Amino acid sequence: MYRAGRRLGIELLGLQAGDQVLDIGCGTGLNFALLQKEIGPSGTIVGVDRSADMLKLARRRADRNGWTNVILIEADAVALAPTEVSQRIAEQGGREHSDASFATYALSLMPDWGIAWENMLALTTGTAVLGVVDMQEPTGPFSVMAPLARLACWLGGSDIHAHPWTAVERDCGAVAAASARGAHLQIRVGRLTA
Numbered sequence: 530m531y532r533a534g535r536r537l538g539i540e541l542l543g544l545q546a547g548d549q550v551l552d553i554g555c556g557t558g559l560n561f562a563l564l565q566k567e568i569g570p571s572g573t574i575v576g577v578d579r580s581a582d583m584l585k586l587a588r589r590r591a592d593r594n595g596w597t598n599v600i601l602i603e604a605d606a607v608a609l610a611p612t613e614v615s616q617r618i619a620e621q622g623g624r625e626h627s628d629a630s631f632a633t634y635a636l637s638l639m640p641d642w643g644i645a646w647e648n649m650l651a652l653t654t655g656t657a658v659l660g661v662v663d664m665q666e667p668t669g670p671f672s673v674m675a676p677l678a679r680l681a682c683w684l685g686g687s688d689i690h691a692h693p694w695t696a697v698e699r700d701c702g703a704v705a706a707a708s709a710r711g712a713h714l715q716i717r718v719g720r721l722t723a
């Protein structure tokens with residue numbers, strides 16, 4: 530159901546081999562395999578999540594796959610201090626500022642997602658690519674599925690009305706948009722301009 534959003538989002542990021550990509554609210558690392566295909570072993574994934582249990586599973590996934598280029602940071606995306614997180618990334622061999630910042634199905638869980646977005650910006654270079662994949666109510670012929678989508682989001686703790694991809698539209702240039710599953714999944718990717 531949700532893999533389509535990850536796949537479309539990561540395609541649109543247009544990552545290059547060697548890039549460092551931040552995965553905010555990375556959970557168990559479901560984006561990692563697709564990201565690895567783009568950045569290769571010379572790139573770096575920085576997964577940030579507030580849940581130590583999720584990060585344990587993400588580390589297990591990285592170890593199982595032999596990905597030695599994964600840095601995991603336990604931090605609240607809303608409350609974190611970007612300079613401190615940048616320092617922790619550098620201490621683990623990464624660069625202080627990432628080439629890309631990506632959040633899938635995570636920002637809508639954060640009541641103050643606007644602050645998390647600002648932190649995503651602060652942790653990237655001035656010309657980074659930013660991507661958000663999240664959920665809204667399905668539309669058109671798929672609107673019959675809206676009650677189910679609302680229930681799924683409610684059970685998962687997401688605000689289906691948060692629409693955090695609007696920040697990409699507001700703050701980035703060359704914004705690419707895609708959707709899937711009857712517009713339930715919304716994908717936006719854009720680039721910061723220096």
Ligand SMILES: C[S@@+](CC[C@H](N)C(=O)[O-])C[C@H]1O[C@@H](n2cnc3c(N)ncnc32)[C@H](O)[C@@H]1O
Binds near residue numbers: 639
């Ligand atoms: C629905 S999961 C999505 C995980 C992953 N991005 C994916 O696509 O499978 C949401 C994740 O966001 C994390 N999360 C929620 N609020 C957070 C916050 N304020 N700071 C950091 N992580 C947060 C949760 O711990 C969880 O791992």
